[in-house]
Amino acid sequence: MEALGRLEDLPEDYRVELAARNLVPLWPSLRAVLPPGVPARRTQAICWPYADIRPLLLQAGELTPIEKAERRVLVLANPGHGLEKMQASASIYLGMQLLLPGEWAPAHRHTPNAVRMIVEGEGAYTTVAGEKCVMSRGDLILTPTGLWHEHGHEGENPVVWLDVLDLPLLYYLEASYVTEGRAQTVANTAAERAYQRGGVVPSPLFARGAKPFPMLRYPWVEVRAALCALADSQPEIEAVQLAYINPETGADCQAILGYSALLLRPGETLALPARSPALVMHQIEGGTEVAIADQRFTLAEADTCCAPGYVGVTLANRSSEQPAFLFLADESPLHKKLGIYETRA
Numbered sequence: 001m002e003a004l005g006r007l008e009d010l011p012e013d014y015r016v017e018l019a020a021r022n023l024v025p026l027w028p029s030l031r032a033v034l035p036p037g038v039p040a041r042r043t044q045a046i047c048w049p050y051a052d053i054r055p056l057l058l059q060a061g062e063l064t065p066i067e068k069a070e071r072r073v074l075v076l077a078n079p080g081h082g083l084e085k086m087q088a089s090a091s092i093y094l095g096m097q098l099l100l101p102g103e104w105a106p107a108h109r110h111t112p113n114a115v116r117m118i119v120e121g122e123g124a125y126t127t128v129a130g131e132k133c134v135m136s137r138g139d140l141i142l143t144p145t146g147l148w149h150e151h152g153h154e155g156e157n158p159v160v161w162l163d164v165l166d167l168p169l170l171y172y173l174e175a176s177y178v179t180e181g182r183a184q185t186v187a188n189t190a191a192e193r194a195y196q197r198g199g200v201v202p203s204p205l206f207a208r209g210a211k212p213f214p215m216l217r218y219p220w221v222e223v224r225a226a227l228c229a230l231a232d233s234q235p236e237i238e239a240v241q242l243a244y245i246n247p248e249t250g251a252d253c254q255a256i257l258g259y260s261a262l263l264l265r266p267g268e269t270l271a272l273p274a275r276s277p278a279l280v281m282h283q284i285e286g287g288t289e290v291a292i293a294d295q296r297f298t299l300a301e302a303d304t305c306c307a308p309g310y311v312g313v314t315l316a317n318r319s320s321e322q323p324a325f326l327f328l329a330d331e332s333p334l335h336k337k338l339g340i341y342e343t344r345a
């Protein structure tokens with residue numbers, strides 16, 4: 001491809017005239033914004049071991065009371081974007097959040113969509129739009145855009161969860177903001193029970209539900225059982241993977257980021273194709289060897305790693321006797337809506 005003219009090739013007085021009128025010549029920067037063959041990516045392959053995070057998170061609980069933090073979180077920042085940007089990929093924010101016994105994180109609502117993947121502890125809950133969602137390890141809880149939510153802890157030990165938000169995208173679009181509120185009145189609990197049988201949904205008087213987010217909590221005990229049943233019933237299937245969806249529509253459970261759970265059979269190695277969206281992997285149970293291009297990471301329980309787009313990822317179960325379970329988050333729904341989703345061999 002022919003080299004294009006450089007900015008310094010232009011006369012200085014001409015460059016000054018352009019700058020004074022807020023004009024920029026495209027051709028010196030064209031290859032930077034439209035590189036040949038593959039996009040420019042700031043997202044780096046990186047791993048955040050939970051063994052490193054946990055003591056620092058507990059120390060944060062000692063140093064900063066919840067009243068001074070509102071949300072006590074350590075952000076999993078990708079150095080490729082700069083730590084100050086607080087993002088794991090172009091569209092994904094990750095944070096480990098701590099709630100101590102007796103604490104209450106006040107109600108608010110915001111434009112970014114969020115999910116919570118529970119890492120450890122019992123006794124905490126998230127109330128979303130009046131629905132109290134109890135938190136148990138491996139559960140996925142949605143807090144979609146615009147819905148009031150708060151966190152409380154009625155147990156005896158620290159509770160930690162992984163926050164996943166589309167915050168970087170909303171911030172880039174200048175559409176990210178929060179509204180503070182008052183404690184919610186709990187209207188119902190465990191609404192997910194109505195959607196725990198595949199193929200059937202509530203239909204009172206033959207009318208389908210109208211709520212945009214009918215299911216807010218996806219219990220791990222149910223997801224794990226479904227993964228194991230899938231592995232047993234279809235031993236020939238290439239990947240034992242289940243998507244977290246809206247049970248009323250069958251679409252992704254949120255509009256921008258996609259979420260799924262993956263089972264690796266004992267001793268299994270699974271090669272994922274190179275796809276356009278970045279990918280986040282969080283170990284729920286077991287251990288996994290992750291290869292991202294020429295980099296290698298060993299995931300133990302509660303570890304999290306990130307892979308950039310357009311790079312193949314290989315996952316290998318470290319155990320020859322027990323399955324390994326991972327939670328996956330990626331930007332596929334966004335890429336598909338934009339018409340830029342692709343897979344490469």
